[in-house]
Amino acid sequence: MVSGPGLSPGLILAFMAIGTPIALAFLAANVIGAWYFMGGQNGIIQMLNNGFGALSSFNLVPIPLFLLMGELFFRTGMGMKMFNAIDQLMGKVPGRLSYVTVVGGTGFSTLSGSSMGSTALMGSLLVPEMERRGYKKHMAIGPILGTGGLAIIIPPSALAVLLATLAKIDIGALLIAGILPGLVxxxxxxxxxxxxxxIDPSAAPNYELEPVPLKQKLMLILTDILPMISVMVLIVALMLMGFATPSEAxxxxALGAMVLAFIxxxxxxxxxxLSVTGALKVTLMAYLIVFGSATFSQLLAFSGASSGLIQWATSFDLAPVLMLLAMFAVLLVLGTFMEQISIMMLTVPFFFPLAQVLGFxxxxxGIIVLLALEISFSTPPLGLLLFVMKGVAPKGTTMREIYAAAIPYILCSMLLVALLIAFPAIATWLPGMIN
Known part of the structure; x- marks a missing residue:
């Protein structure tokens, strides 16, 4: 049988190789590992107790509530009201629809909390319109792929809540830490x-646009933008000023989205x-992942895999920044053939203890990890958002065109990672205000 530290990760990879879903692969490997390392039936009972104990954590409450809020904005059409208002307010500027995609997409990603949802919606609505206006492919597709990934780091992000839960770090601090990097x-x-x-004015040609009177612009701001943005501002303000926990915020x-929908x-x-059903489906998947990850982390600690990896990694006597870049590279490589939640389940039990030893x-x-996940979302050849875009883009759009459109925005994210390494305060200043 496979020796200690390599047993559980090896079993997980073996189950995944034969097509087993990631959550079930974790559970199966955990059962076998618990039986082998923790004393047979008693070990499995202890594993189950720890798993259900993790599910009873109050820290998981924000996940279904943020998902419900995003579903309500999406299903009721309030998100698109805000997007259309920004479209009318932008005026006649070169590349107007591309700017609208970034500004409106950032707001919509913030409200929806779903990269795939916002990418699918914006891709199906905006790419055909931009092509009709004469925009080149990279000007239409690239901004949508970029802003779709913003939902990962700008609060409220269900993925950030899940990462903080798995890594056992402050959920509110991680959510707030994503604000400045997301805006940058x-x-x-x-x-x-x-x-x-x-460089290429013909990439986004100008076209005639009916002017919007000032009075109508003010009405659009007051009725279609401020109410939606106020929900996000309320969430952040309540956590930032200490008036509410992430769960309460x-x-x-969710209550604010529901009230606005009625108004x-x-x-x-x-x-x-549809909103409740959509939120429930993703919540159940997330809870199954938390269960598997909690038991997996315990098994790694019990078998000595976590401590063994830390000792092995620190034995190279590399500078901490080089170790950080190595972990970042691993996340990017995994992102080319795995989806983000699976990557977190595999890497969080190893990377966060190692990061603690390195003094990070x-x-x-956590923001660096989320950025790596955001980049891998649109990294050729198998980034998930690339295939979402292919599914909603106009007929005749090739994967090569989608790859080319994504690259400049991937480079922007890489630049942000470099800025975070050089100036950590970009991510730590706002959480520090809470403390």
Missing amino acids: LACLYIATIWIHTR AAFG FRCMTWEAFK DPIWF
């Missing part, structure tokens, strides 16, 4: 579009049912 990334995207329009967010008279029974701030390191 959005600004880098805007700069990329500006450079494209300067998430509850206010705008777009809440229907069908929209509510856990919140700062």
